[in-house]
Amino acid sequence: MNDSRDARISAVAALEEPTRRLLYDHVARQADPVTRDEAAAALEIPRSTAAFHLDKLAEEGLLEVVFERRTGRTGPGAGRPSKLYRRSSEYIGVSLPERRYDLAGSLLATALEDVEASGETPRAALDRRARQFGTDLAAAVDHTSDPTGARALMRLLEEQGFEPRSQRDAIVLGNCPFHTLARQHTDLVCEMNLCLVEGLLSGLGITNLQAHLRPTPDYCCVRLESDA
Template sequence: MAGSSQLDVLKTLGDNTRYAIYLELARAPRPLITAEIADSLSLHANTVRPHLERMRDVGLVDVEVGGRGDVGRPQHRYSLAADAPALGLEPPTISALARMVLSMAQRLDGSASDAEAVGHDEGARRAAMHVDSRSTLEALVSDLDRLGFDPVVTDDPRNDAVGDDVGAVISFGHCPFADLAREHPDLVCGLHKGMVAGFVDDLGDATIDEFCTLTNRTPCRVTVSSR
């Protein structure tokens, strides 16, 4: 981004749509075409294109041209520029490392319970960063949001039955590990389940009633109740 000032970059990312596009590209394990970005954000491709061009102009994204789309035009594949600001997001090499570690764990006959144990330790470590939060639910939602799961909180259906707020359901609007989870569902979902459990256990004022992953027939979510 040598030709762009820091102010240009900040102004570009100050737009909500462009920031959302930036996050999609940062989370993606490969370059994305315009249609994929548009679908992820529930936008029309014609809305996304000018934002991508603006981001390209200031050096935030790189574009590869190759292949043909549905209408015969060359496809443009977008990815974050090598010198784009990190904004706390992991570099692409982390995805490669994660893939290799998961393959190694599978070769060594690692189980879902092994993954949960590892995730539990990580969750407890992350909980230590939220000791000042007002509640475990608030802290967990904040941490899941920081990790890129786009959590959505709704009331537990049991609340109406007992006439009290006994719990909440946290649905995961986005899975930053989706590609890896499809390849290694037991290990990756086990890691996530263990991490949430370790987080909740460490803070101590809530319990997990249910954790649904992509191996379940229900959407990925966790149900948390206050103690």
């Protein structure tokens, strides 16, 4: 499934239609994949209506499609496999403002694994992992048409939920994707944010901006400032 913010919003919005939502709930409750006929019978709706909404749910990544022969017969004459639906194994979450607790959890988990293997301090491991994540994310971006990397930087910051805003000779971040964690563990999470943004700068080869911790009410603790 496309994990972009627009795609996740579209997927959740697909459930606004009442019949579609009922079909999704029905499929999710079943132990085995269901056919169009089974879904239609369960909701007492026409098969064509069930098929339309089931395919829409699959298109949005909320359901997965599988093909099986329910008769148990195989080989010539066994007939075509039936099209069945089951709930997608993908997690789809939308939060406004954007929150990335999944990313924080991944960075923390891998950092703890590193600590056991290397003996470094948990904070050092987390900072290194966050910086590497930012570097890898930026290095994967083709910005040949953007030689300064400025547009790519703003796009990556936006995709990670930071809501970047240009402000004179600096870039401020209007949202912290780890807001609740940052309130509870301020020093740890703010340092992680700083390292992640430093990784983005490094991966894009941007040298005229430096990331600094500048805690300000209603903003992320990181601020990017020109070194000029």
